[in-house]
Structures are given as C-alpha cells and as structure tokens.
Amino acid sequence: MCAQHTFQVRLASRPDGMPARTHWDMGWNDINGPSDGEVLVETAFISIDPAMRGWLRDAKSYLPPVAIGAVMRAGGVGTVIASKHPDFREGEQVVGHTGVQSHALVPGDTLRKVNDTVAPLPTFLGPLGIPGLTAYFGMTEVGAVKPGDTVLVSAAAGAVGSIAGQIAGIRGAGRVVGIAGSNEKCRHLVEDLGCDAAINYKTEALGERIREHCPEGLDVYFDNVGGDILDAALAHLRIGARVVLCGAISQYNDLEAVRGPKNYLSLLVKRARMQGFIVSDYAEQYQSAVEEIGGWLAAGTLSYRTTIVPGLETFPETFQRLFTGEKLGKLLIQVV
Ligand SMILES: NC(=O)c1ccc[n+]([C@@H]2O[C@H](COP(=O)([O-])OP(=O)(O)OC[C@H]3O[C@@H](n4cnc5c(N)ncnc54)[C@H](OP(=O)(O)O)[C@@H]3O)[C@@H](O)[C@H]2O)c1
Known part of the structure; x- marks a missing residue:
C-alpha cells in the first residue's frame, strides 16, 4: 500500500439551479x-x-446522491x-467509475478492460461506452425501430442523440429528423450524420417544422430533452408510435418544478406508448451491443464527435x- 497524490473535484454544496464553481x-x-480487490488507476x-x-440532488434515485465532501x-x-486484483496488471487500460480525479482507487470487479489499439480511449466513454449503449438499447429495444419508420431525435447532436439517430438509419428507418440548438449542429446532423432534416429548436417553429419534415407523423420519438420539445413531438405521433424517455435535460436544473407533458392524450388517441428506461437494465447484453x-x-x-476540454x-x-449546449458530440475532460 502506498500514498498517491491525486487532484480531486469534490462536491462542496448542493446547487439549486445551474451548478456553479462555488458548488465545488x-x-x-x-x-x-490499493487494498485487496482494488486497482489504482x-x-x-x-x-x-x-x-x-x-x-x-439529495433525493432517492437509481443511484444514491453524491455526499457533500465526496x-x-x-x-x-x-x-x-x-x-x-487478480484480473488487472500495471499498464492495462480500463474504463469504470473513477470519479472526477486524476488518480482513483476503484474496485477491480467494477472495471472493464479497454485498449487504445482497438479505438482511441475517448471512444470507450462515447459510442463504445454508456452513451452508445443508451442509444442502442433506447432505439432498438424501447423504440423498437423498424424499417420504414419516421424517427425524431432531440439533442440529436449530443453523445446519445447522435448515435441514436444513426442507429435508426442503420436499422432501416425511412426518415430520421434531428433537433438541435444551433444552425451549425443542424448542418452537422444532415451533412455528417445522415439525417434527412434537422430543426433548430431555438430559432424555428418546432411544431410546424415537425409537420413539414414528418408529414405522416412519428413512429419513434427518442426524447433526451423533455419539456416543450416532448410536447411538440407528442402532438405529431402516428398510430402505434413509441416515445422513448431517455432523458429530460431541459428539466434537470429545476426538478421542483418539472413540466409534465401537456399533450399526453395523444398517446391514447394514437394507441402509442411512452416508456422510460435506464441503460443498466440491459447490462447483460452490453457485450453483444x-x-x-x-x-x-x-x-x-x-461516426461520432467529441469535445475534449x-x-x-x-x-x-x-x-x-x-x-448551454457549447459542445458537439460527447463531452470529456482530458486529465493528462
Ligand atoms: N436513460 C439512460 O439510461 C440514460 C443514459 C445516458 C444518458 N441519458 C440521458 O440522455 C440525454 C442525453 O445525454 P448525453 O450524454 O448525450 O448529453 P448530450 O446530448 O451530449 O448533451 C446535452 C445536450 O442537451 C441539449 N440541451 C441542453 N439543455 C437543453 C434544453 N433546455 N432544451 C433542449 N436541449 C437542451 C444541448 O444540445 P443543444 O445545443 O442541441 O441544445 C446539449 O448539448 C440526457 O437527458 C441524459 O440524462 C439517459
């Protein structure tokens, strides 16, 4: 056992609204x-x-809250x-819950080996990591995308959305439309990621554009955002549509005042379903995905993009x- 100097980011206080520097x-x-069973990364x-x-947040969820000071x-x-840990040796590359720190003691049983000769290391936190798996299971299992489907994805230039839209295309969707927050991101969706159309939700009339780009209505809506964008999509469902509740980032900074979907009766009229999921529900299928x-x-x-700070x-x-959306694709901090 030895002492290791490590740079750490710890939670100082719980934010109410947008987290700021004072909260860390x-x-x-x-x-x-390391102790027995542990790995120093x-x-x-x-x-x-x-x-x-x-x-x-100091609230019950699928994981416990981060403690103050942790x-x-x-x-x-x-x-x-x-x-x-018997399965890991010095020099091997791994992915896991390291925390925001330069060196981490991690239980070996929770780590997965990776290799930068297979793909650059950031890929294992992007398409070959949780965002890619979330997109995969959200689109193929929860969204049950089928050939010919019309698919709408929000936060479509982000880590999950960019992969979800492309998987819809790979699985034969007839039309894939992405929603994003800038003209540059919309251009990227169409020119680089193969979307049939893109909508800038900050400058365009969302409902009108959905109607224009998806005249037959939506078979799958993959929602990363919630709020007004979810409502706009609900108003354009087709019979038998699947609404994938992947995330609701527009609501995360004010969970005391979460906006429920106003247009939910559309689910009834269109015999549609709206289903949430947590990617770890599919852990047993990660390897094949x-x-x-x-x-x-x-x-x-x-293809995928990273923004590395x-x-x-x-x-x-x-x-x-x-x-704020000031990034494209998967957002990462480079430590070394
Ligand atoms: N269910 C699961 O197991 C699971 C797993 C992983 C992630 N998620 C969820 O998936 C979603 C996407 O995660 P990610 O890692 O891929 O993040 P991301 O999309 O890479 O980043 C978030 C993006 O959301 C957009 N955004 C932020 N505030 C917004 C607002 N008020 N209205 C509309 N768009 C807004 C921004 O893009 P614009 O510039 O386009 O606004 C921003 O770039 C999140 O909701 C996350 O919680 C769920």
Whole structure:
C-alpha cells in the first residue's frame, strides 16, 4: 500500500439551479492503496454526463446522491498503475467509475478492460461506452425501430442523440429528423450524420417544422430533452408510435418544478406508448451491443464527435456546457 497524490473535484454544496464553481472544492489530496480487490488507476479522460446533475440532488434515485465532501462521481478511462486484483496488471487500460480525479482507487470487479489499439480511449466513454449503449438499447429495444419508420431525435447532436439517430438509419428507418440548438449542429446532423432534416429548436417553429419534415407523423420519438420539445413531438405521433424517455435535460436544473407533458392524450388517441428506461437494465447484453456498435464504427457506417476540454480544474465550467449546449458530440475532460 502506498500514498498517491491525486487532484480531486469534490462536491462542496448542493446547487439549486445551474451548478456553479462555488458548488465545488478542488485540490490535491493523498489516497492510500490499493487494498485487496482494488486497482489504482491514473485517469486520462473523464466523462461529463447530464446524469451527474441528478446525482447532486439529495433525493432517492437509481443511484444514491453524491455526499457533500465526496469526490464527484463520474465515468473515466485510464491506465492501471498498481493492482491488488487478480484480473488487472500495471499498464492495462480500463474504463469504470473513477470519479472526477486524476488518480482513483476503484474496485477491480467494477472495471472493464479497454485498449487504445482497438479505438482511441475517448471512444470507450462515447459510442463504445454508456452513451452508445443508451442509444442502442433506447432505439432498438424501447423504440423498437423498424424499417420504414419516421424517427425524431432531440439533442440529436449530443453523445446519445447522435448515435441514436444513426442507429435508426442503420436499422432501416425511412426518415430520421434531428433537433438541435444551433444552425451549425443542424448542418452537422444532415451533412455528417445522415439525417434527412434537422430543426433548430431555438430559432424555428418546432411544431410546424415537425409537420413539414414528418408529414405522416412519428413512429419513434427518442426524447433526451423533455419539456416543450416532448410536447411538440407528442402532438405529431402516428398510430402505434413509441416515445422513448431517455432523458429530460431541459428539466434537470429545476426538478421542483418539472413540466409534465401537456399533450399526453395523444398517446391514447394514437394507441402509442411512452416508456422510460435506464441503460443498466440491459447490462447483460452490453457485450453483444458493443460488438455490433464496434462493427459499425469499423465499417464507417457510424461516426461520432467529441469535445475534449483539457484540465480537471475546468470541471465547473465544462459541466455547464451540457446545459448551454457549447459542445458537439460527447463531452470529456482530458486529465493528462
Ligand atoms: N436513460 C439512460 O439510461 C440514460 C443514459 C445516458 C444518458 N441519458 C440521458 O440522455 C440525454 C442525453 O445525454 P448525453 O450524454 O448525450 O448529453 P448530450 O446530448 O451530449 O448533451 C446535452 C445536450 O442537451 C441539449 N440541451 C441542453 N439543455 C437543453 C434544453 N433546455 N432544451 C433542449 N436541449 C437542451 C444541448 O444540445 P443543444 O445545443 O442541441 O441544445 C446539449 O448539448 C440526457 O437527458 C441524459 O440524462 C439517459
């Protein structure tokens, strides 16, 4: 057992609204380990995810809240520098819950080996990680996308949405339309990711554009955003539509005043269903999904973007970018 100097981002207080720099404590600390079963990981990239906002609330959810004073929970990818777990050796690359810190002691049983000769390390936090798996199971299982379907995706230029839209296309959807928050992102959706059309929800009349681009109505609506955008989509469902409740980022900074869907009667009239899911529901199928997604990446039928911000000390402002939209694809912090 040895002491390791590590730079850590800890939760100082619970935000009410948009998290700011004042909600975090940052600095160098010593950690001692690894103990039996643990692995000491030097992190290379930290995943910045909307779910982190939920973990800051002192409320019951699918994971316990991050305690005041604790290292912020996050996914990360890095290299093993010491191991007391029989499956891991120094020098191996791993992905898991490292937290927002430069070095992390992680139970070996929760880590997965990765390899940057197979794909660049950020890929394992993007299409070959939780965002890719979320898109995959959300679109194929919950959305049950079928050939010929008309599919609408919100936050379509983000980590999950960008993969979800492309998977719809790969699975034979007849029409894929993305919603995003800038003209540049809309151009990217059509020119780079193969969407048939894109709608800038900040500048265009959303309902009118959905009607124009999806005149027969929606078979699948993959919702990352909630609020007004969910309502607009509900008004355009086709009979038998599937609404995938993946996330609701427009609501995360004010959960006391969550806006429910006004247009939910559309589900009744259109005999549609709206279903939420948590990606870990599908953990037993991760391996086969990763292989299929990896095959699409290798074949060039699936592409992705990353926005990589250097320096753990940028965490407070980098985290805000999820809510301001100042990023394209998967948002990461590069540690080393
Ligand atoms: N169910 C699950 O198991 C699961 C797992 C992972 C993620 N998720 C959910 O999936 C969603 C997407 O996650 P991600 O990691 O891929 O994030 P992301 O889409 O890469 O980043 C969030 C994006 O949301 C958009 N946005 C932010 N505030 C908005 C608002 N008020 N109205 C409309 N759009 C807004 C921004 O894009 P624009 O520039 O386009 O506004 C921003 O870039 C989140 O809701 C997340 O919680 C669910």
